[in-house]
Amino acid sequence: SQPQRLWPSPQLDALDAARFDQSGFNGNFLMVFTGLDRCDNFLFGGGSTGRSNAADWIRTAYHDMATHNVTDGTGGLDASIRFTAEKSRPENAGDGFNNTFQVLSSVANRYVGFADSLAVAAVLAIENCGGPEIAFRGGRIDAGEPNAPGVPQPQEDLETHIAAFTRQGFTPTEMIGLVACGHTFGGVQHTFFPDIVDELNDPEDMEDVAHFDSTSVNFDNNVAKEYISGSTQNPLVVGFNDTTNSDKRIFGSDGNVTMNSLASSPSLYASTCADLFARMLDTVPHGVQLTDVITPLPVKPANVEFTMANDTMLLGGQVRFWNHTEETAGTVQMLWDDQLGAIGNTTLGFAGAGSATGGKYTSAWYGFDPTGSPFASLSLDPAAGIQRLRFVIDGKLEDQGGVGFAVQDAYMFSESSCLYNSSVSPEGDVTASGRVDIAVRNGVNLTRVYLETVTQDGEGRIVIVEIDIPRPEQRIAVNSAYSLWSLNTTSVDEFTIGAEIDGQTYSTTQLRSVLDSDFLPCGV
């Protein structure tokens, strides 16, 4: 059991969100947008293609990992398969890798990069399509270059496959298990493997995918049962070309001992796969330090954001209560310690239900105001400020063992920010100039405040560009407790706001841009 972490911890909180906020309120793009709750869904052509997102994501995770070399520590799950030089190798035939990274480009962020997002995608696919829960860790690092080749191919012989899995860190028995676990999803396409699969002429399988088992969009041990019973249609077992019957050679390599046990027990199959999938996803280049297994925080504030509106300080956000519903939560209250030693409180409104792992877990979300609206904010006295939050749910105080949920009111976006002008060229290019105002609490030890824009470097790794906001020469009061730091900018990029306070760095959560409606025209 791992020690309970404290909120806030931006990377762990983001990993928790990516992995556990799956469906419903604040649901994950991977689930909600791709429709993963329907496991036969395929974003690039729909259900009658014979394809599925889930199969693409799991195969992509394996192929990205399969470059690993346990001896020299190179390769592993690091999103290097996004590089054309790696993706276009014969060992990476197919379009599933491109499909997967198109989806991940809308998911990866500064805290959960492409490699972690790929691992999350595989976990969500497995868990939501009938599979076991996977112990998920974060902290993978996105590669800056392709890895050495090393993905097994169907025409290779058994010795080559055993050697490849040994290099990746798996014994011959684990090889049988991992292939039998992966090949519960999807199948082999005619287009990319015409020597293995013929055209199928099936209107329900437009892309001519010969599936590994009769339940190709669900996790179950049918791939093993059908193999043992002799009814299998797996194109890598009973394919017309025996040279490419690699599943047949692998499954039979220990006299069917492993496949017999996987076929006879759905629960043994599930627990074996949970272990092997987790190890597959945790196979990373030497030197990468993964986090502990991510567990859902029982009480987790999210999207916490302060905004200064002249004499009023606004606090927006939501809080998630894990393993709760609106009924079990009862009346929910938020208390806060202000900077002057007083305690404030309000009742919170229900914002929506969340769920994870195929509905196994539920969570109840509350907005930071009595209406529960995720867009509403509490109005507060800026002079009082807020140091930390506490919650009362179902009559019980939740304050992280007494320390509370620390929030940062030393700096925040000010609604006095404004737009000088904006225009759209005939080509559709948007240009604008505006002023970003940051309200800084008087008397705090703030050494830097800056705009943060998330972008990608030349190798497609996520990086943050910082633009410093100059310290004002004279104090410009926004109210009795805060003064303004301002920056004129012509950037239309979305930004968050970073600061260094007492040697610690902080970031706001809300993405803003000078084109937002809260940038009113300057000087009006």
Ligand code: HEM
């Ligand atoms: C010797 C080892 C392996 C060989 C030779 C092999 C071979 C293949 C081939 C030829 C395909 C068809 C791809 C396509 O048509 O696009 C395929 C699909 C697939 N493989 Fe493997 N595989 C191996 C191991 C694994 C492992 C270890 C996993 C995961 C744990 C895995 C997961 C998948 C999945 C999910 C698909 C379906 C993709 C889809 O339908 O879009 N494979 N494999």
